[in-house]
Amino acid sequence: MIYAFDTYYCNDVANTICIAFENWNSEKENNIFIEKTAITSDYESGAFYKRELPCIMSLLKKIQLKDGDMIIVDGYVTLDDHGKIGLGGYLFEALEQKYPVIGIAKNGFSAPDSRRRHIYRGESKTPLFLTAMGIDVDELVPKIKQMYGSYRIPALLKKLDQLTRE
Template sequence: MKLAIAVHFDGAQAHAAAVAFEAWDSAEATKTYLSRIAHVEKAERGSLDLRELPCVMQLLREHRLEPELILIDGFVHLDADETPGLGQHLFHALGGVVPVVGVSKSGLPGLSSQFEVTREEETKPLLVTCAGIDIGAAKARLRAMHGRKRIPTLMKLVARLAKNGD
C-alpha cells in the first residue's frame, strides 16, 4: 500500500490524514486514516519547520501503517545538493526503508527544472523531490496519478481530509 499524507494545523492542534492506494492511477482511496494531535509545538523562527514530522509519525503508529511508499505535500530536500527537508527527515525516521516522494506547488531557489513535472499542458509544473526512489521514477509515477489539471485527485482528497478533520 502507498500513502498520500497531509497535515493541517489549527492553532496548537493538528490533523494528520492519509489516503491509501494501490495503483498510481487510482481515482479513489482504498482506505482513509485520520489522527488528531492535541498539541503541536510552535515552529522555531529561522529554522526548518518540522512540526509535521511528529504528526505523521503519530498517524503511522496510531493506525499501525506500514506503507511501501509515502507521498507528502512538501519537500524531501530543499535544493539540488539535497539539503534535508521534511521528507528527508521522515525517510530517516522510518529507518531509510520507506521511499518518500515530496510534491510541491511552489518552487525553491535551489531546485532546477530537473525537479519539475508538468501533468497537463498549460499548467504550472509541480516540483518533485524524493528519497529512496529514483527521481525519474518518482516523476513518472506522479505524472501517472489520476486527476485533471495540476494536482492529483488523491492529493486533493488527503489535503481536504486533513483540513476538515473528518
C-alpha cells in the same frame, strides 16, 4: 500501497490525514487514516519538519507498513545540492531508510537541487515539484503524470488537502 500524508494546523490542533491507495493511477483510496493532535511546537522558519514530522510519525503508528510501500508528503524531501533535506528527508531517516519517501510540493524552493523535477499536469503552466529518497526520482515522473485527475494536482492529493481542512 502508497500512503500520502498532509497536516493542517488550526488553533492548537494539528489535523493529520493519510490517504492510502493501491496504484499510481487509482481513482479512489483504499483507506483513510485520521488523527488530531495538539500542536507541540511553534512554526519555525526553515525547520518546518519539527512541527509536522511528529504528526506523521504518530499517525504511522496506526498503519502497518510493508515492503514495497511508499510514502508521499506534501513538501520536499531534498532541498538543495549540498545535502539539506526537508520534511520528507527527515521522515526517510526516521523510518530508517526502509521506505521510499516522495515529496510533491506545490510551491517552488529557491535553492538549486539537481534531484528536483518539475512536473506539468493537465493544461497547467505551473509545475508540481518532485523530490524523493529511496527511489529514483526519474522513475517517478511518469507515475506522477499518470495519477488520476486531469488538473495540476492529482485528484487523490486534492482530496487529501481538502480532508485536512475539515
